[in-house]
Amino acid sequence: xxxxxxxxxxxxxxxxxxxxxxxxxxxxxxxxxxxxxxxxxxxxxxxxxxxxxxxxxxxxxxxxxxxxxxxxxxxxxxxxxxxxxxxxxxxxxxxxxxxxxxxxxxxxxxxxxxxxxxxxxxxxxxxxxxxxxxxxxxxxxxxxxxxxxxxxxxxxxxxxxxxxxxxxxxxxxxxxxxxxxxxxxxxxxxxxxxxxxxxxxxxxxxxxxxxxxxxxxxxxxxxxxxxxxxxxxxxxxxxxxxxxxxxxxxxxxxxxxxxxxxxxxxxxxxxxxxxxxxxxxxxxxxxxxxxxxxxxxxxxxxxxxxxxxxxxxxx
Amino acid sequence: xxxxxxxxxxxxxxxxxxxxxxxxxxxxxxxxxxxxxxxxxxxxxxxxxxxxxxxxxxxxxxxxxxxxxxxxxxxxxxxxxxxxxxxxxxxxxxxxxxxxxxxxxxxxxxxxxxxxxxxxxxxxxxxxxxxxxxxxxxxxxxxxxxxxxxxxxxxxxxxxxxxxxxxxxxxxxxxxxxxxxxxxxxxxxxxxxxxxxxxxxxxxxxxxxxxxxxxxxxxxxxxxxxxxxxxxxxxxxxxxxxxxxxxxxxxxxxxxxxx
Ligand SMILES: Cc1cc2nc3c(=O)[nH]c(=O)nc-3n(C[C@H](O)[C@H](O)[C@H](O)COP(=O)(O)OP(=O)(O)OC[C@H]3O[C@@H](n4cnc5c(N)ncnc54)[C@H](O)[C@@H]3O)c2cc1C
Ligand SMILES: Nc1ncnc2c1ncn2[C@@H]1O[C@H](COP(=O)(O)O)[C@@H](O)[C@H]1O
Numbered sequence: 001x002x003x004x005x006x007x008x009x010x011x012x013x014x015x016x017x018x019x020x021x022x023x024x025x026x027x028x029x030x031x032x033x034x035x036x037x038x039x040x041x042x043x044x045x046x047x048x049x050x051x052x053x054x055x056x057x058x059x060x061x062x063x064x065x066x067x068x069x070x071x072x073x074x075x076x077x078x079x080x081x082x083x084x085x086x087x088x089x090x091x092x093x094x095x096x097x098x099x100x101x102x103x104x105x106x107x108x109x110x111x112x113x114x115x116x117x118x119x120x121x122x123x124x125x126x127x128x129x130x131x132x133x134x135x136x137x138x139x140x141x142x143x144x145x146x147x148x149x150x151x152x153x154x155x156x157x158x159x160x161x162x163x164x165x166x167x168x169x170x171x172x173x174x175x176x177x178x179x180x181x182x183x184x185x186x187x188x189x190x191x192x193x194x195x196x197x198x199x200x201x202x203x204x205x206x207x208x209x210x211x212x213x214x215x216x217x218x219x220x221x222x223x224x225x226x227x228x229x230x231x232x233x234x235x236x237x238x239x240x241x242x243x244x245x246x247x248x249x250x251x252x253x254x255x256x257x258x259x260x261x262x263x264x265x266x267x268x269x270x271x272x273x274x275x276x277x278x279x280x281x282x283x284x285x286x287x288x289x290x291x292x293x294x295x296x297x298x299x300x301x302x303x304x305x306x307x308x309x310x311x312x313x314x315x
Numbered sequence: 316x317x318x319x320x321x322x323x324x325x326x327x328x329x330x331x332x333x334x335x336x337x338x339x340x341x342x343x344x345x346x347x348x349x350x351x352x353x354x355x356x357x358x359x360x361x362x363x364x365x366x367x368x369x370x371x372x373x374x375x376x377x378x379x380x381x382x383x384x385x386x387x388x389x390x391x392x393x394x395x396x397x398x399x400x401x402x403x404x405x406x407x408x409x410x411x412x413x414x415x416x417x418x419x420x421x422x423x424x425x426x427x428x429x430x431x432x433x434x435x436x437x438x439x440x441x442x443x444x445x446x447x448x449x450x451x452x453x454x455x456x457x458x459x460x461x462x463x464x465x466x467x468x469x470x471x472x473x474x475x476x477x478x479x480x481x482x483x484x485x486x487x488x489x490x491x492x493x494x495x496x497x498x499x500x501x502x503x504x505x506x507x508x509x510x511x512x513x514x515x516x517x518x519x520x521x522x523x524x525x526x527x528x529x530x531x532x533x534x535x536x537x538x539x540x541x542x543x544x545x546x547x548x549x550x551x552x553x554x555x556x557x558x559x560x561x562x563x564x565x566x567x568x569x570x571x572x573x574x
Binding site: 011068069070073093094095097098099100101102104105106109110111112113114123127128132133134135136137138139140141142172174177178179180181182183184185186199221229233239240245246253254275276277279283288289290291292293294295296297298301302303304305306307308309310313314 | 353409410411414433434436439440441442443444445446448449450452453454455456457458460470473474475476477478479480481482483484485488493494495535536537538539540541542543544545548549551552553554555556558559560561562563564565567568569571573574
């Protein structure tokens, strides 16, 4: 069966959920081989096996993660050249897309970003213009390189062996041109990650800087917390939680927006959510054009009442 | 210090779909707002760096005749010169072709830094800056929320999923910026007048020594098979809070099995 490469997204071997989604998708296209770059493979192995990685190419060595993006493209390019896979799948994150772009140049291949589905003929569906249009595209040259949106596929386990194959690469000078001299990690707390969460509860300028009601509801629903740019710009919430054109693109089962007007740049990041709910005191707010259910009212009245109901009904 | 900023003219689809009167940033409408928004931040960053390090800013765009408007806008913001790559053969270029052409055009001028936006609102691929770094074999300093230059050292804060990385490299380097980095200036009347006298160079594929067969629609390495409009979302239920809005919302969530 055709080999499909999946680049593993991980932090020190802690594998991201999107990787289990990509492996699941890869199984419908051929035989998945994971590509693991950096330290921590032992911690990652079980999860990669659980979701069907027949093989795992492992490239260790600190210099691979000490430089921006290029080394990962080098590892993938070498595996592509040696093993001629049918396709390479990466997560459609900022960095995933950059790796894909460099890999495309390196291997002379076409690249598609932000796929939400891929069929057996490797035709990718992309959701464009803020989700209003679905485009089906295919790569016509080289090895198809496709980045896939987190949360687009439901991960399904299927045990495989995850046989380890070591890969060693020699980095060129240009691979080592941009050095990471420091990593600053913001505390992310105990909540689910924004792009992975089934439910996202977001707050905007209407919160007036008070996110406690938003967080309380998020916790009652086991949801991630999102924010509009107005809220992140004001410093009320970290930029990592921004939803929208220049923030994260989310596609949860439920998106709940409070005190967010629904500007086009915000919509670009949440429009493909399955169910959308909003609370806004302005009946003219454009967010109401998107909603399945909306409440015109003060979020400081409505949200705490909702939280209390959720807690009561879940008990 | 010499800086080239890559700017793109994007179709006004955002403005068309724009409905929010509360949206300050987009309100300065139509004709002017056709420069890709993030590229305005790139121009602004270049102008600030040039002011600090007594530099010069050239803006570069690849696009049809009309894209000259975008160069004018950047010149009226304060950029010193413009380069416009325009050729019918470029129609339908994908990111791979765009980065090839820009890489080639960058060979016609001297520079220490190239600054781009981190994403265009129409393509939304976010790959041109990385591809450019790859093609030129130069440091990739992308998704910068802060840029500092000291002699030949460039240090950025690269926005990441988990916070930020501090990344260092030597010039020449490729930088892309996120919107958090600054607040783009508006062109002043004086700026608009001055822009009319600033030099604008036009380049064709032939000028760049590129073959039309290698770029444009026919040469694209991916193709669109079809496009379908997603059916518009069905109008939802909207209720006014009369003291029980939270309960009504809970009922809805329960009916959808979220609680
Ligand atoms: C290049 C660029 C990129 C951008 N990227 C993004 C992005 O990624 N994400 C993003 O979100 N935005 C982005 N924006 C900004 C966007 O245009 C809007 O300015 C922003 O989304 C507005 O945030 P908001 O809805 O919270 O604030 P506002 O538009 O001010 O809306 C606040 C809403 O809260 C309501 N409200 C106030 N008080 C209450 C209350 N007590 N109860 C209930 N409702 C209340 C108001 O009626 C109003 O509708 C970008 C802009 C630019 C130019
Ligand atoms: N045709 C173009 N002309 C000049 N710059 C471009 C062009 N296309 C893309 N860019 C630059 O590349 C950035 C990222 O674009 P993209 O990869 O298309 O999302 C933009 O913000 C621009 O700075």
